[in-house]
């Protein structure tokens with residue numbers, strides 16, 4: 001277990017970490033997710049010992065490490081831009097930590113071969129870093145971080161500099177690696193899809209504070225507040241409620257929800273909207289709509305079958321109704337406003 005308790009870090013008057021407490025269970029893959037500047041890297045670097053907290057305590061396992069230097073914390077660390085030793089082969093880069101620990105040569109050779117197999121770099125032993133692709137270089141970085149059998153693996157946007165396809169491949173690969181190696185892993189990312197895809201726990205950060213911690217599905221389905229809900233996926237605002245685009249039903253006329261029996265379209269929670277764009281996304285279709293009453297744009301996601309049945313075209317009028325409205329403890333006026341600190345949950 002990694003435990004951070006009451007962590008504070010200021011740069012001048014700016015609070016990068018504002019009384020952060022977080023438990024990271026053994027063997028988990030926890031993502032620190034938040035917008036740029038929310039304090040994710042500062043928190044990770046504090047766990048690594050690369051940053052000194054103004055106050056607060058960091059524990060790794062049963063050891064308090066708050067004042068322990070990074071090299072004595074039993075951690076592996078991978079940055080976005082991994083600084084490999086350019087003049088060393090892949091094999092020597094991965095072996096580096098073991099060599100300085102003066103492990104027997106045979107043990108080092110066996111461990112390096114094993115790791116290169118795990119990260120899918122068999123046969124690349126004798127290449128130099130410049131002869132690897134970006135994705136291969138990051139996998140070498142992971143092998144190097146894992147070589148010394150750290151108690152904890154800390155990853156700061158490790159795939160951040162790679163293109164979308166390579167990122168997606170490496171995500172799948174990291175998840176499999178974690179299933180195999182099971183080292184407690186903390187991953188910093190600003191990409192909600194990456195966090196939902198890879199992590200078994202997510203801590204959402206905003207302005208130096210933790211908004212919510214939980215399993216991905218828990219955060220997605222039961223967000224603690226509008227910030228978490230907006231950050232974990234697309235949202236639309238219908239009749240003052242934040243809803244997911246796939247929780248919106250679209251019809252050609254207001255009676256689609258038995259509104260006639262219940263009163264006017266507005267009282268039944270139906271929104272009149274204009275179709276601005278119909279965007280096919282494979283199985284689903286994204287509808288870009290504009291609220292006829294407020295002029296606000298929003299999107300709805302429907303199946304291709306539903307879209308075809310509706311025969312939608314740009315400029316047409318449709319009616320939208322939320323089929324599911326998550327209960328949020330705090331309501332604010334707009335999605336944009338949810339980025340200001342209103343949602344502390346305390």
Ligand SMILES: Nc1ncnc2c1ncn2[C@@H]1O[C@H](COP(=O)(O)OP(=O)(O)OP(=O)(O)O)[C@@H](O)[C@H]1O
Nearest residue numbers: 011015016034035036037038039040041042043190
């Ligand atoms: N050495 C420093 N001096 C001054 N301010 C700093 C320093 N390091 C970080 N900050 C500020 O602290 C805040 C948090 O930074 P941090 O790097 O933890 O954010 P982040 O969530 O990781 O963002 P990003 O995804 O952009 O890296 C930012 O506003 C940043 O400008």
